[in-house]
Amino acid sequence: MHTVYGMTALLETTNLTVSFGDRAGWFRPAREVLAVRSVSLALQAGEVLAVVGESGSGKTTLARALLGLVPIAAGEVRYDGCDTATMTAPQALAMRRSVQMVFQDPFGSLDPRLPVGAIIAEPLDIHRIGNPASRRARVAELMGLVGLPADAAGRYPHQFSGGQRQRIAFARALAPSPRVIIADEPLSALDVSIQSQMLNMAAELRARLGLAYLIISHDLAAVHHIADRVATMYLGRIVEVSDVDALFTRPAHPYTAALLAAVPRIGAGKWVPGAALGGDIPSPLAPPTGCAFHPRCPAASSLCATATPDMRAIRAGHDVACHHPLGTA
Amino acid sequence: MSGSWRITSLRGGRGTASCTDDQRPFRVATALTEPLLVGRALTVDLGPAHDRTSVITGLDFSLAAGRTLGVVGESGCGKSMTALAIMGLAPSPHRIGGVLRFAGQDLLTMPQDRRRQLRGADMAMIFQEPMTALNPVVPVGVQIGEMLIVHDNASETAASRAAVALLERVGIADPARRASAYPHELSGGMRQRVMIAMAIACKPRLLIADEPTTALDVSVQAQILDLLLELQRDTGMAMVFISHNLGVVSAVADDIMVMYAGRAVETGPAQRVLTAPAHPYTAGLIATLPDIGRRQKILPVIEGSPVNPRNRPPGCAFAPRCPLVIAECRTGLPAMVIVSPGQEAACIRCTA
Numbered sequence: 079m080h081t082v083y084g085m086t087a088l089l090e091t092t093n094l095t096v097s098f099g100d101r102a103g104w105f106r107p108a109r110e111v112l113a114v115r116s117v118s119l120a121l122q123a124g125e126v127l128a129v130v131g132e133s134g135s136g137k138t139t140l141a142r143a144l145l146g147l148v149p150i151a152a153g154e155v156r157y158d159g160c161d162t163a164t165m166t167a168p169q170a171l172a173m174r175r176s177v178q179m180v181f182q183d184p185f186g187s188l189d190p191r192l193p194v195g196a197i198i199a200e201p202l203d204i205h206r207i208g209n210p211a212s213r214r215a216r217v218a219e220l221m222g223l224v225g226l227p228a229d230a231a232g233r234y235p236h237q238f239s240g241g242q243r244q245r246i247a248f249a250r251a252l253a254p255s256p257r258v259i260i261a262d263e264p265l266s267a268l269d270v271s272i273q274s275q276m277l278n279m280a281a282e283l284r285a286r287l288g289l290a291y292l293i294i295s296h297d298l299a300a301v302h303h304i305a306d307r308v309a310t311m312y313l314g315r316i317v318e319v320s321d322v323d324a325l326f327t328r329p330a331h332p333y334t335a336a337l338l339a340a341v342p343r344i345g346a347g348k349w350v351p352g353a354a355l356g357g358d359i360p361s362p363l364a365p366p367t368g369c370a371f372h373p374r375c376p377a378a379s380s381l382c383a384t385a386t387p388d389m390r391a392i393r394a395g396h397d398v399a400c401h402h403p404l405g406t407a
Numbered sequence: 408m409s410g411s412w413r414i415t416s417l418r419g420g421r422g423t424a425s426c427t428d429d430q431r432p433f434r435v436a437t438a439l440t441e442p443l444l445v446g447r448a449l450t451v452d453l454g455p456a457h458d459r460t461s462v463i464t465g466l467d468f469s470l471a472a473g474r475t476l477g478v479v480g481e482s483g484c485g486k487s488m489t490a491l492a493i494m495g496l497a498p499s500p501h502r503i504g505g506v507l508r509f510a511g512q513d514l515l516t517m518p519q520d521r522r523r524q525l526r527g528a529d530m531a532m533i534f535q536e537p538m539t540a541l542n543p544v545v546p547v548g549v550q551i552g553e554m555l556i557v558h559d560n561a562s563e564t565a566a567s568r569a570a571v572a573l574l575e576r577v578g579i580a581d582p583a584r585r586a587s588a589y590p591h592e593l594s595g596g597m598r599q600r601v602m603i604a605m606a607i608a609c610k611p612r613l614l615i616a617d618e619p620t621t622a623l624d625v626s627v628q629a630q631i632l633d634l635l636l637e638l639q640r641d642t643g644m645a646m647v648f649i650s651h652n653l654g655v656v657s658a659v660a661d662d663i664m665v666m667y668a669g670r671a672v673e674t675g676p677a678q679r680v681l682t683a684p685a686h687p688y689t690a691g692l693i694a695t696l697p698d699i700g701r702r703q704k705i706l707p708v709i710e711g712s713p714v715n716p717r718n719r720p721p722g723c724a725f726a727p728r729c730p731l732v733i734a735e736c737r738t739g740l741p742a743m744v745i746v747s748p749g750q751e752a753a754c755i756r757c758t759a
């Protein structure tokens with residue numbers, strides 16, 4: 079159990095809401111997309127929290143809001159107990175050093191004109207950490223940590239494979255000695271053999287450096303391997319949070335259960351058509367009333383179409399927002 | 408090249424006495440009923456004559472109507488190039504060698520216009536990214552209808568009616584309205600359905616699906632797998648299903664071909680290959696996968712990264728990464744050996 083009550087979470091949101099305005103068109107009034115709706119989530123020091131859900135559910139927007147990259151419409155983000163909206167400049171600087179991001183596409187996020195050594199050193203330059211000699215030493219240390227060859231510093235990103243580029247991105251994120259790494263789909267562009275290398279590297283770095291990770295991934299098997307806790311997101315809301323074993327063996331939200339059932343597994347034999355969750359995730363411009371999942375939910379009742387379920391604990395450390403959670407009837 | 412020919416003929420010669428229909432060499436198979444798709448010692452070399460690189464070498468496969476061949480392997484191993492060679496779409500200039508037959512016809516010596524007729528009508532292909540196959544400025548219903556006008560000489564009214572029916576068949580709600588939508592107005596899952604509708608418009612006997620669910624969410628992936636299996640059940644089409652996701656291949660394939668650096672390293676019945684892999688590469692691919700419900704502290708890994716077929720090392724191409732490598736592995740190319748009924752692996756340390 080990682081929700082330690084009475085302890086300050088490292089990174090925490092309360093009722094966080096992010097909205098994207100859609101400006102009025104010629105024949106259309108202005109519209110509002112609520113990409114993240116009233117999300118309350120806490121990441122403890124040293125833990126691995128995964129966020130899963132279909133694309134369009136708001137995972138990337140949540141990560142960007144945590145990093146201050148998109149404006150917050152309502153609610154708050156706190157780092158080490160301080161509200162980001164009111165924190166002092168030194169507190170904000172400390173947070174920017176301590177919360178680093180790794181993106182899905184290691185190619186798009188690395189400047190192709192810079193040698194790898196300069197890419198990794200960039201956060202040190204930005205935050206004026208050390209002097210040129212100590213930065214060089216730090217870059218060499220970081221390359222060792224992520225398993226890059228020592229001669230990599232002088233080469234350019236395009237000279238590396240996808241997996242090596244993801245190591246470069248990781249080394250860069252580690253440079254300012256962060257406490258949290260936020261990784262958005264860090265594995266999805268990599269081959270399976272490289273994914274397992276990266277998962278092992280992430281686990282080893284966490285153990286050595288005491289890092290916390292917030293990992294966004296649609297690979298549920300990888301999530302089960304690396305995460306301590308998992309949050310399921312649907313149409314901007316967190317609908318279930320639990321420690322990973324309970325969530326994967328006894329999912330309480332019908333959406334989580336449907337996601338798990340959809341994973342094809344080796345040795346399960348040939349697929350029997352008909353069990354897939356129907357429909358697409360609805361547009362956040364016109365979310366369904368009541369529980370947003372009700373048009374696709376096999377367990378929906380008439381209540382679900384009108385009343386939005388609140389998040390409640392069904393057992394210690396396992397919260398779900400559903401009127402009829404599975405396994406509790 | 409001559410090396411691969413020799414190995415294939417050796418294999419055929421040795422196999423005849425004991426093996427099942429599927430493993431008989433090509434000349435025997437033609438005498439009986441020939442499978443829908445047959446490749447023997449298939450090679451693909453790309454580039455102009457003075458600068459050729461071999462990307463596919465010595466592939467043997469056969470696929471019967473109503474069945475699915477899964478093709479797996481890491482990126483760059485030649486999965487897509489195999490598909491393109493079957494479709495007659497390998498990038499030019501190229502040279503294709505060996506045997507490639509479809510419905511009893513020789514694809515490699517067939518006139519180009521006949522090949523074009525086959526493509527789209529009798530064999531169709533879908534891709535990971537539907538936008539590469541769809542025209543962004545033409546409504547999707549029109550694009551589907553065009554297939555029928557070109558290949559089946561349908562009238563415009565018949566084609567547009569059929570397009571709506573196809574959209575309905577692939578599970579698109581409100582098909583009459585969606586027919587006039589442009590590709591960018593549809594979700595990724597719906598675009599994939601539209602591409603499938605185009606592919607099945609002329610009732611092909613072979614559908615090649617190249618990573619058709621790789622860019623999709625698990626839920627939408629499950630819907631697309633449902634759809635493909637239903638279509639196959641209803642039409643009896645054969646499928647070549649390419650994916651680097653072994654779980655997905657396990658869900659759809661009857662047989663599997665595992666590729667490494669432009670060659671097949673293991674072939675056989677899908678469930679057999681995935682639950683009792685013989686080749687160290689197949690075993691490695693399966694072992695490295697995290698699995699739901701089975702947490703391991705450290706995942707087994709395949710060290711290093713895949714080799715490009717252009718710079719294959721001599722001997723077994725997997726030797727630099729193989730945990731079982733011995734000196735002999737680096738000297739000669741391992742031949743395919745039968746390890747269990749219908750299952751073959753190209754590894755000198757594999758025995759039946």
Ligand SMILES: Nc1ncnc2c1ncn2[C@@H]1O[C@H](COP(=O)(O)OP(=O)(O)O)[C@@H](O)[C@H]1O
Nearest residue numbers: 098111113132133134135136137138139140362
């Ligand atoms: N910059 C933006 N402007 C307008 N809408 C956006 C923007 N970014 C994301 N959205 C919308 O917010 C919703 C959530 O998107 P996103 O956070 O990217 O989800 P996920 O990462 O789970 O796929 C989507 O409907 C998306 O279209």
Ligand SMILES: Nc1ncnc2c1ncn2[C@@H]1O[C@H](COP(=O)(O)OP(=O)(O)O)[C@@H](O)[C@H]1O
Nearest residue numbers: 453462481482483484485486487488498715716
């Ligand atoms: N248009 C091309 N010209 C030259 N070589 C190519 C071309 N496309 C792919 N290749 C090479 O052919 C090999 C096989 O590629 P491909 O079939 O796309 O692999 P996969 O689909 O398994 O990832 C790779 O080494 C790749 O570099």
Ligand code: SF4
Nearest residue numbers: 369372375382400401
């Ligand atoms: S609240 Fe109702 S519709 Fe929503 S997930 Fe639960 S049972 Fe399904």
Ligand code: SF4
Nearest residue numbers: 723726729736754755
């Ligand atoms: S032939 Fe040798 S190197 Fe190749 S897979 Fe077999 S044991 Fe490994």
Ligand SMILES: [Mg+2]
Nearest residue numbers: 133137138139
């Ligand atoms: Mg995203």
Ligand SMILES: [Mg+2]
Nearest residue numbers: 486487488617
């Ligand atoms: Mg490919």
